Amino acid sequence: NAGVTQTPKFQVLKTGQSMTLQCAQDMNHEYMSWYRQDPGMGLRLIHYSVGAGITDQGEVPNGYNVSRSTTEDFPLRLLSAAPSQTSVYFCASSYMDSLNQETQYFGPGTRLLVL
Amino acid sequence: AQSVTQLDSQVPVFEEAPVELRCNYSSSVSVYLFWYVQYPNQGLQLLLKYLSGSTLVKGINGFEAEFNKSQTSFHLRKPSVHISDTAEYFCAVSDQEDTGRRALTFGSGTRLQVQP
Numbered sequence: 461n462a463g464v465t466q467t468p469k470f471q472v473l474k475t476g477q478s479m480t481l482q483c484a485q486d487m488n489h490e491y492m493s494w495y496r497q498d499p500g501m502g503l504r505l506i507h508y509s510v511g512a513g514i515t516d517q518g519e520v521p522n523g524y525n526v527s528r529s530t531t532e533d534f535p536l537r538l539l540s541a542a543p544s545q546t547s548v549y550f551c552a553s554s555y556m557d558s559l560n561q562e563t564q565y566f567g568p569g570t571r572l573l574v575l
Numbered sequence: 576a577q578s579v580t581q582l583d584s585q586v587p588v589f590e591e592a593p594v595e596l597r598c599n600y601s602s603s604v605s606v607y608l609f610w611y612v613q614y615p616n617q618g619l620q621l622l623l624k625y626l627s628g629s630t631l632v633k634g635i636n637g638f639e640a641e642f643n644k645s646q647t648s649f650h651l652r653k654p655s656v657h658i659s660d661t662a663e664y665f666c667a668v669s670d671q672e673d674t675g676r677r678a679l680t681f682g683s684g685t686r687l688q689v690q691p
Contacts, residue, residue, distance in 0.1 A: 491677055500584070503619075503679070508677070519678075552679075560671070562669075562677065566620075568617065
């Protein structure tokens, strides 16, 4: 298994540009999520999905859109990039076992700089 | 809402010395607890987790953590650190009752700096 993969690894955008951060997992996990990591703040949840066709907002959703057309993929879209979106973005996936326990596994991250 | 406090933003320690990284969480409801490690310019790797059972949890690379429900703590320990342990460590918690959102709440991280 490749686990959770993210592309690109690095990206530089100008203010107002749009782009999509890709995330894929090959573990058949039903749950996927996006976090952003900022210095001194840990990771904060942007959006999450509990299965194909189902998405919902996390803690900091403004400026981001998501969709989940397949179990494997969960892209994150920046519609009009702003300098405040300069961050490191992590995608994660997990499944809930028969005891309702789960562990989230993270991708390697995408480093985004918005000028 | 959950909150996680990592009391030390940086912990310098000499090689082969013991270390403890502290983590406290806010909620008294049933929780799952995790420690993740992030090496420079890399993603998050699961170090260890507490889901149920024994309160002393052993993880990779010689780390262990103890869940203390009365003190709402989940401190990470290693008896003898190596240079290669230099990294940022994140404590995270999820609410067992939150079967919908299932999000992790992270602490702000502790940077462990192992010096020769």
